[in-house]
């Protein structure tokens with residue numbers, strides 16, 4: 001994951017990203033959006049009538065001194081009703097747009113989360129958890145801001161501007177040109193503002209996500225953090241980030257304080273002075289005629305109406321900046337390519353695995369596996385051992401399709417790995433990882449993992465994994481809440497539960513990644529019994545640091561620098577003088593003694 005979208009400072013890319021996200025969020029809501037815009041236009045039209053009514057009153061009743069009270073009363077009442085109707089319409093559309101914005105955030109957030117779940121494992125090698133969380137929860141809020149700021153404030157203001165502009169054009173086009181001089185001045189202010197605050201906004205957003213990342217990381221690593229007494233250092237680092245965030249926000253606020261409101265107020269005054277000056281020039285010192293008084297009155301009204309939405313638009317730029325950056329970050333994440341769907345229909349039957357001349361590298365030029373050739377018979381038990389960094393986990397990751405293996409190199413029951421349907425593959429292939437990942441849920445939920453399993457299936461899996469005993473002994477048995485990460489279980493118990501989970505899917509192939517490295521010898525024997533009971537039914541491939549776990553394996557595969565260095569039964573490998581396995585085994589025996 002990029003820590004910051006490369007395009008953050010590139011305004012065009014930023015606008016493009018934001019527009020794409022907005023279109024994506026708005027498409028399902030186009031009907032509501034269309035209705036809201038239509039009503040807003042009507043409201044703006046009604047509001048634009050106000051100064052015209054004023055002009056009419058001045059022209060027809062005030063200047064000629066005609067006190068036709070009934071007509072005046074009717075006109076005023078009409079203007080009042082139109083004004084009230086416009087306010088009510090605007091209020092109703094605000095509510096409609098707010099609802100629309102909430103639904104869009106909800107939809108985009110679900111889409112982003114769903115997308116993250118489909119990303120390839122390689123993405124998570126680069127991803128920083130806190131930043132990712134911040135994208136799914138905070139940055140998706142940008143969609144709401146974009147809606148409310150862009151679609152409501154901006155759009156509404158533009159409609160009001162257009163209404164007032166048309167009315168002024170109709171009243172006196174030359175005077176309208178004077179008012180139009182405001183536009184370039186406005187554009188200048190907005191450009192200046194963006195130059196000043198844009199980088200600050202992007203920076204504050206990035207720093208906020210780094211703050212999140214640090215908090216998430218510290219909580220995840222709390223035991224290490226406390227044991228190494230790193231609290232103060234982490235606090236200092238956090239304070240430094242926080243200070244930088246404060247400075248970025250300050251810079252943003254300063255741009256607001258100096259540029260926006262005061263400049264706009266100044267423009268407003270300047271414009272009024274200009275219009276009055278033009279009238280003064282035109283009348284060449286003579287008192288204003290009746291028509292001019294009405295027009296002047298209407299113009300003064302429209303200038304107020306024009307400057308207010310312009311002020312609104314400019315004032316929104318700060319929030320808009322933030323929303324644009326947020327939206328760009330969400331778009332960057334959405335652009336990450338998902339794992340191509342395995343729509344294939346191939347199936348796993350007996351669970352036999354064949355690997356032919358398999359080479360693999362995470363980065364080109366740095367091979368991790370080279371020329372792996374092996375056939376694992378259905379129902380067999382294979383151990384994988386080797387020094388740290390020899391490629392054991394990588395081989396397992398390829399067999400599990402976490403990383404794409406070169407096509408055709410790995411086959412299951414004769415079918416290329418990539419030609420097996422995803423759901424079917426995950427059903428038939430189980431994994432017990434090194435770190436048992438437990439949800440903050442009950443024992444039952446942890447075994448079922450959302451699969452539609454009945455009680456009997458859950459208990460059968462637990463029995464097969466020798467986990468039934470300790471689960472039954474918990475105060476509420478299978479319904480006991482296990483706490484976050486299974487906090488109330490021992491590491492060995494968590495591992496047994498993870499094995500039960502893998503077995504509950506009734507897999508044909510089971511991979512274990514150092515599943516016994518954290519458990520004591522007694523528990524290890526229990527796990528070994530569980531694995532032995534699977535023989536002949538399930539193909540088991542177990543990476544083992546502790547060699548006793550795979551001593552009884554049909555064959556043990558010794559990896560060395562990404563190649564198969566030795567292959568055979570325990571006895572065969574022990575017979576190789578100076579062999580890697582024999583040395584590893586003797587070393588472990590010495591340690592045990």
Ligand SMILES: Nc1ncnc2c1ncn2[C@@H]1O[C@H](COP(=O)(O)OP(=O)(O)OP(=O)(O)O)[C@@H](O)[C@H]1O
Nearest residue numbers: 125362363368386387388389390391392393394395
């Ligand atoms: N996601 C990755 N991206 C890049 N390189 C990686 C990645 N994972 C592992 N490697 C590199 O590949 C090599 C093999 O790593 P692998 O994890 O497969 O070894 P291992 O035998 O399982 O080691 P260990 O016993 O320590 O778990 C190492 O040099 C490692 O640095």
